[in-house]
Each structure stands twice: as C-alpha cells, then as structure tokens.
Amino acid sequence: MPSVTVAVITRNRKELLRKCLASVLSGTLVPDEVRVYDNASTDGTAEMLENEFPQVKVIENKENFGLSYCHNLALSTFTTDSVLLLDDDNIVEPDMLEKLQRKLFSDPNLGIVLPLFMNGYDDPKTVCFCGGETSMWSGRNLLNDKNFTKDTKTYPTRRIPNATLIKKEAAQATGLMDDRLFSTMADEDYCRRMEKRGFKALFLLDAVTDHMQEVKRSDARRLGLTNPLQTYIFARNRAVLIKRYGTMFQFLVFMLFYQPLYHAYYLFNMLWYKAPASFVKAYLKGVWAGLVFAFTGKLPPLAEILKAFSQPEGS
Numbered sequence: 001m002p003s004v005t006v007a008v009i010t011r012n013r014k015e016l017l018r019k020c021l022a023s024v025l026s027g028t029l030v031p032d033e034v035r036v037y038d039n040a041s042t043d044g045t046a047e048m049l050e051n052e053f054p055q056v057k058v059i060e061n062k063e064n065f066g067l068s069y070c071h072n073l074a075l076s077t078f079t080t081d082s083v084l085l086l087d088d089d090n091i092v093e094p095d096m097l098e099k100l101q102r103k104l105f106s107d108p109n110l111g112i113v114l115p116l117f118m119n120g121y122d123d124p125k126t127v128c129f130c131g132g133e134t135s136m137w138s139g140r141n142l143l144n145d146k147n148f149t150k151d152t153k154t155y156p157t158r159r160i161p162n163a164t165l166i167k168k169e170a171a172q173a174t175g176l177m178d179d180r181l182f183s184t185m186a187d188e189d190y191c192r193r194m195e196k197r198g199f200k201a202l203f204l205l206d207a208v209t210d211h212m213q214e215v216k217r218s219d220a221r222r223l224g225l226t227n228p229l230q231t232y233i234f235a236r237n238r239a240v241l242i243k244r245y246g247t248m249f250q251f252l253v254f255m256l257f258y259q260p261l262y263h264a265y266y267l268f269n270m271l272w273y274k275a276p277a278s279f280v281k282a283y284l285k286g287v288w289a290g291l292v293f294a295f296t297g298k299l300p301p302l303a304e305i306l307k308a309f310s311q312p313e314g315s
Contacts, residue, residue, distance in 0.1 A: 002081035002105050004097065004165075006031040007074035009067055010088040011039035014048050016212055017088040021053055024086070029098035032080050035059060037070035066182040069302065075171050081105075083171070085164045091120055091210045092163070099207035100165045111170030111199025112160055112191065113207075120210025128211045131157030131203040134188055136246035138258045139238045148205065155203040158195070160187045163209050170199040180299045184230070185237040192245050225266075225275070228282035229309035235286025238262070240293050255294060263287055282309065 006024050010017045017036070024034060035057045038045055049058050059073060071085050082104060084097065096115050104113045117128040132143035144155045164187070174194040177186050191201050225231045242254050263283075270280050285308075293299055 001029065001098075001101060003032040004029070004082045004084060004101055005033040005035065005074070005078040005080045006084045006086055006097070007035045007037060007071075007078070008086045008088055009037050009039065009070045010041065010045060011064055012041045012043045012045070013088050014041070014043050014045045017045060018048060018052065019091050019212070020086070020088050021056065023091045023094075024097070025053075025055075026094065027092065027097050028095045029101060031084070031097065033057065033078075035074065037061065037073055039064040039066070039070060063306065065302065065306070066179065068177040068179040068182055068186040071186075072176040072179055075166070075176055078168070080168070082165055082167050085166065087162045089211060089213045090163055091212060093208040093210070096163075096207045096209055097165075100204060103202070103204050103207070104165055104167055109198065109200055110202065111167050111174075111194050111197075112201035113165045114157065114160060114201070114203050115163055115207040115209045116203060116205045117162065117211045118208055120212045124210065129159075129161070130205065131155045131159055133158035134185065134238070134241055136242055136250045137253055139242060139254055139262065144203070152205060154205060157201050157203050158188050158191045160191045160201055162211065167199070170194055170197070173197045173199070178299075179302045180305065181237055181240065182229070182233045182302070182305065184233045185241050189241060189244065225270070225279060225283075227309075228278045229305070231279050231282040232286040232289070232305075232309060235263070235266070235283045236290045236293070239290035240299065243294055243297070251294075259290075 008017065008020060021034065024031065034055070036049060038058060038060045040061055040063050046058065046060060049056060074083055074085060082101065100113045100115060104110055116130055118124060119126040119128045127146040130144045130146060132141060135142050144157065174190065174197055177190045181189055225234060239255065239259060242251050246254065266283060270283065
C-alpha cells in the first residue's frame with residue numbers, strides 16, 4: 001500500500017479534533033504520519049495534543065492564516081505518496097482512508113479522491129455533500145445529486161473540500177493553493193488547475209466520513225456569512241473563479257447580469273436581517289476587489305487581507 005500523510009487543520013475546536021484524530025488513528029489503514037496544523041487556537045488544543053496524541057506532529061501558527069495557507073504548508077512538506085487534507089470536524093469511517101488510497105492509486109489519471117460526506121451532527125442518514133462545481137455562466141453551485149442509486153460508485157467533481165486525498169505526483173505538478181483566496185472556492189481553483197495538468201478528481205461514494213459541523217440557524221448562517229473576513233472573501237471570489245476559468249463571453253454574462261443580482265440579494269438581506277455594519281462594509285470591499293480583479297487580474301497578498309479584517313473565530 002502506498003504511504004500516506006494525514007494533515008488535519010484546526011482552530012479552537014479541541015473536542016472535535018480529539019474525535020477526528022481518534023477516528024483516523026483507529027482505522028484499517030494507519031497513516032504513516034499525522035500532522036495537525038493549529039491556526040492559533042486558544043482553547044487548550046496544544047495541551048490536549050501533547051497529552052493525548054504524542055505521536056502527532058503539531059505545527060502551531062501564531063495567527064489564523066486560513067485553510068489554504070495550512071493546506072500549502074502540508075502540500076509543500078509531505079514526503080509520502082499521498083496526503084489527506086482533513087478538517088477537524090470529520091469523524092472518518094474505519095475503512096475510509098484505505099478505500100480512498102486504493103482508489104487513488106488504481107488510476108494514473110486520478111489526482112484527487114474524496115469520501116462521501118454524511119451529516120454526523122444530527123441526522124446520520126442524510127448526505128451532506130458529494131461534489132459538484134461552480135457554473136461559469138451564473139456562478140451557481142451545480143451540485144451532484146445526493147439521491148444516487150447503489151449502482152453509482154463515483155462522481156466527478158471540481159469541489160474538493162474538507163477531506164481531500166491528493167496524490168504526490170498531482171500535487172507536484174499543480175503546485176500550491178492560492179492562499180489569497182483564503183477558503184471559499186480556493187479548493188475549486190486548485191482542482192481546476194490540477195485538471196489542466198491531466199489529473200481528475202472523484203468522490204468515492206462507498207468511502208464515508210461523518211461531517212460533524214452544526215448547522216446554525218442564525219441570520220448570518222442563512223446568508224452564509226459568519227464574519228467580516230469571510231464576508232469579503234464570499235463577495236469577491238466568485239468573480240475571481242469565473243474570470244480565471246470561464247470564457248470571456250461567460251465572464252461578461254456573469255459580470256453584467258448575474259453578479260449584480262447576487263450583490264443586490266445579499267446586500268438587501270444583510271440590511272433586512274440587520275447584519276453588523278462591519279459585514280456590510282466587508283461585503284462592499286469584496287465587491288470592489290472583484291471588480292479590480294476583473295480589470296487587472298490582481299489580488300492583494302494574504303498579509304494585506306488579514307491586516308484589513310479581524311480573524312474569523314473557529315475557522
């Protein structure tokens with residue numbers, strides 16, 4: 001069996017991390033190496049890891065640099081045949097990693113394999129996510145059908161979040177993620193770049209992880225907006241993705257028709273739900289940054305983005 005590293009990204013979710021690591025280490029395929037990338041946790045995560053998981057290598061960031069930054073740390077340093085980028089809110093099934101690893105190395109054209117995400121928080125029989133992509137015309141989420149039959153074994157995808165097994169050869173060919181995208185759509189940007197280098201991504205539907213994230217019912221969650229930085233990224237990144245991977249005509253249709261509708265909808269709802277002024281300002285900054293990218297193709301560096309916004313809790 002090819003060797004594998006598991007890289008877990010965490011921030012202030014000590015209890016979830018404990019369960020995640022326990023599930024990884026008790027599987028049918030024990031990883032050759034487990035690393036935890038801690039984004040400046042303040043809840044005792046470091047102490048818990050030292051006391052309960054001494055076999056795990058811990059990389060502590062002094063600031064919350066986001067998912068893409070930590071993914072890049074993992075992608076640039078792993079030495080095994082593959083690496084599993086895993087968020088801390090997963091409890092993986094015992095055979096998940098073994099199934100993913102076997103599938104990944106069964107096809108030289110496969111660069112990425114992911115498991116089926118089930119709702120582990122309050123409804124274990126419900127599928128959370130099984131892949132999809134962003135429409136290059138409208139920016140809508142085009143998601144794979146959750147009501148698949150038993151005969152369906154895999155789904156192609158360009159969305160690769162949360163539990164992503166990447167072959168070393170594909171990672172070396174593609175390089176690092178764009179950490180300026182921070183989180184939202186950074187995974188699809190990476191997958192599309194990898195695809196251009198001849199590697200495809202699949203969801204393997206009989207490999208399963210239970211996604212333990214609580215579905216919050218707050219007004220912010222209804223909008224998909226949880227803090228100013230994430231709001232800025234949300235408002236900006238759809239335009240970035242379509243500019244990079246759509247045709248010129250698709251991009252013009254999106255910018256002239258669909259993008260104004262999105263902005264009108266979200267800004268109206270932020271006002272309706274009385275979102276904090278910091279959210280509205282962040283969204284408008286994201287709108288402006290998307291327009292700047294449309295004309296110049298330039299994004300501010302990660303350090304500049306982090307300086308402009310407070311750090312998101314729990315991400």
